[in-house]
Amino acid sequence: MADAPLKILIVDDEAPARRRLRELLDDCAGAMPLVVVGEAASGNEALALLGSAPADLVLTDIHMPDMDGIELARHLLKLPLPPVLIFTTAYHEHAIAAFEVHAIDYLVKPVRVQRLLAALEKVPRLRPLSETKLDRLPAATRRFLSVTERSRVVLVPIDEVVYLKAELKYITIRTADREFLLEESLTRLEEEFGARFVRVHRNCLVARDAIRGFERRVTADGDAHWEVLLRGVPDALPVSRRQQYIVREIGRDSSS
Amino acid sequence: MRTIISQNRDLLAMPDLRNLGTILRILLAVNAAVFIAAMFVETRWDAVSDLWLNMSALVEPQLLFQLLILYAIAPVLLRLPYRIAATVVMTVTLVVGLAWNTVLATMFNEVTTTVLLRRLIFALLVAAALLYYFALRTKALSPAISEARLQALQARIRPHFLFNSINAVLSLIRSEPRRAEAALEDMADLFRVLMRDNRQLAPLIDEVRLCKQYLDLEKLRLGDRLGIEWHVDNMPRDAQVPPLVLQPLLENAVYHGIEPSSAPGAIAINIFLRRGEVHAILRNPFHSGKRHQGGNKMALANIRERLALHFDAEASLESKVTKDMYEVHIRMPYRTGDGGEAHG
Numbered sequence: 389m390a391d392a393p394l395k396i397l398i399v400d401d402e403a404p405a406r407r408r409l410r411e412l413l414d415d416c417a418g419a420m421p422l423v424v425v426g427e428a429a430s431g432n433e434a435l436a437l438l439g440s441a442p443a444d445l446v447l448t449d450i451h452m453p454d455m456d457g458i459e460l461a462r463h464l465l466k467l468p469l470p471p472v473l474i475f476t477t478a479y480h481e482h483a484i485a486a487f488e489v490h491a492i493d494y495l496v497k498p499v500r501v502q503r504l505l506a507a508l509e510k511v512p513r514l515r516p517l518s519e520t521k522l523d524r525l526p527a528a529t530r531r532f533l534s535v536t537e538r539s540r541v542v543l544v545p546i547d548e549v550v551y552l553k554a555e556l557k558y559i560t561i562r563t564a565d566r567e568f569l570l571e572e573s574l575t576r577l578e579e580e581f582g583a584r585f586v587r588v589h590r591n592c593l594v595a596r597d598a599i600r601g602f603e604r605r606v607t608a609d610g611d612a613h614w615e616v617l618l619r620g621v622p623d624a625l626p627v628s629r630r631q632q633y634i635v636r637e638i639g640r641d642s643s644s
Numbered sequence: 645m646r647t648i649i650s651q652n653r654d655l656l657a658m659p660d661l662r663n664l665g666t667i668l669r670i671l672l673a674v675n676a677a678v679f680i681a682a683m684f685v686e687t688r689w690d691a692v693s694d695l696w697l698n699m700s701a702l703v704e705p706q707l708l709f710q711l712l713i714l715y716a717i718a719p720v721l722l723r724l725p726y727r728i729a730a731t732v733v734m735t736v737t738l739v740v741g742l743a744w745n746t747v748l749a750t751m752f753n754e755v756t757t758t759v760l761l762r763r764l765i766f767a768l769l770v771a772a773a774l775l776y777y778f779a780l781r782t783k784a785l786s787p788a789i790s791e792a793r794l795q796a797l798q799a800r801i802r803p804h805f806l807f808n809s810i811n812a813v814l815s816l817i818r819s820e821p822r823r824a825e826a827a828l829e830d831m832a833d834l835f836r837v838l839m840r841d842n843r844q845l846a847p848l849i850d851e852v853r854l855c856k857q858y859l860d861l862e863k864l865r866l867g868d869r870l871g872i873e874w875h876v877d878n879m880p881r882d883a884q885v886p887p888l889v890l891q892p893l894l895e896n897a898v899y900h901g902i903e904p905s906s907a908p909g910a911i912a913i914n915i916f917l918r919r920g921e922v923h924a925i926l927r928n929p930f931h932s933g934k935r936h937q938g939g940n941k942m943a944l945a946n947i948r949e950r951l952a953l954h955f956d957a958e959a960s961l962e963s964k965v966t967k968d969m970y971e972v973h974i975r976m977p978y979r980t981g982d983g984g985e986a987h988g
Contacts, residue, residue: 401906402808402812402865402866402867403867404811404812404815404816404864404865405808405811405812405815405865407815407819408811408812408814408815411815411818429906430906451804452906453903453904453905453906454905454906478804478807478808478811479803479804479807479808496807497807497808497811498807498810498811498814
């Protein structure tokens with residue numbers, strides 16, 4: 389096992405930065421067995437690649453469009469065998485202070501080959517970053533939710549989510565096209581995406597943009613309640629008595 | 645004692661009487677002075693504005709005529725020693741005052757010697773007060789203080805850009821050494837300008853060249869994601885502009901408009917001359933709610949202040965956001981090499 393080469397994936401949105409890392413890894417290849425299994429220009433690409441070509445180590449830039457390195461680290465944890473991750477950055481951004489505090493390894497670009505080699509040699513002893521550790525990093529809100537399907541990580545852009553509904557064990561993510569099952573807590577999701585979603589019921593968060601209106605429903609036994617009408621999805625979601633105030637709040641916004 | 649006096653005298657300077665800001669200040673000050681005079685003469689409040697209008701009708705032609713003469717001789721005044729220049733201004737005030745009152749006397753036959761004397765004294769007092777005000781203002785703005793402010797306002801490049809560019813050049817050295825050489829040369833030129841003393845105006849063509857070198861470096865990193873559209877065929881190449889008036893804006897455009905998106909975007913630069921003014925319009929894609937907020941306002945404030953120090957009210961910088969585009973519009977007076985730089 390010890391002789392199996394270290395499988396590495398490079399993630400950086402800038403082509404020259406990827407090429408530079410590849411050159412440096414070639415230089416390291418003489419000192420330790422390694423193989424670059426791929427290069428990705430974005431987090432999405434990285435996750436797609438890892439689905440078919442697993443890696444032991446992901447070298448990722450922190451600062452990238454669409455999905456930054458820290459968000460990528462979170463999604464990587466959904467893989468059956470999460471790889472070890474080392475961040476790269478061109479500049480000591482403020483985020484870096486937190487990396488130091490929590491002893492998370494990172495490389496400053498331009499990277500020196502000795503520094504890279506030292507980091508690579510530590511990899512077999514390292515474990516993937518834990519969720520709790522990632523929580524302590526100053527992260528921006530995620531752009532995607534990730535679910536595992538047939539040992540692949542599927543990304544659901546947060547913009548496409550119509551509602552999130554807590555079931556017995558999972559959360560159902562509803563988009564215009566289909567449903568996904570997510571293992572996270574609704575409270576945590578509300579904390580992170582509070583600006584985008586509104587709670588209509590104890591078990592349900594609805595995207596504000598997706599609300600078309602509200603409708604009063606009277607059931608057979610004479611019980612009346614409000615229901616949310618959604619754009620693009622036929623489902624009707626009940627508004628709980630406690631959350632009824634949102635009917636007026638949002639109803640007013642959409643009518644004005 | 646003598647050295648102190650001579651130093652003080654060195655600091656005194658005539659205002660540039662062709663500067664729009666100076667002219668506006670004079671018009672405002674004279675009308676304010678007339679208003680105050682009207683307030684003292686007339687005891688009833690409701691009649692003050694009528695009297696003010698009447699007095700203005702008398703004063704305004706004299707003032708405008710005098711400004712016209714001063715406008716004509718402004719370059720000469722700037723070259724003369726301060727004392728002589730100040731004496732010339734006072735003499736012009738006196739002569740124009742006398743001439744205008746003579747005209748009034750022949751037309752309306754109402755100007756007595758006492759009235760004439762009072763009017764002349766009023767004109768001379770206002771002129772002296774304004775000269776004093778402009779001397780103080782010059783002292784406050786230049787040279788020491790405005791130089792220090794310009795020094796402090798020297799544009800700073802983002803360290804992020806420096807390290808990313810070095811990394812990009814490193815990636816070229818083995819595979820494309822010639823491109824690496826060109827990139828290093830661009831970097832050298834860019835940093836030469838950044839580290840130079842940038843308090844003097846420089847030709848627009850130099851600024852545009854620098855911007856092109858800067859964008860070449862960014863293109864190295866960002867590849868096809870960075871599109872650039874230059875519309876500068878009709879720009880006044882010899883216009884004198886503050887150095888680094890455009891480059892920091894392009895840096896912003898790349899940082900806020902191109903980097904936050906993985907999709908390609910274009911920056912458009914449009915520079916042209918219209919009615920004696922240089923216009924520069926920069927546009928870049930706008931990403932609402934994406935990262936990279938802040939920092940932009942600082943660069944804009946910095947450029948705005950430098951424009952004000954160089955051109956006073958004759959230059960402006962405006963920015964606006966349309967649906968998905970961000971636009972900065974700079975307006976500067978068209979000055980060429982020999983016109984010199986004015987301190988208002």
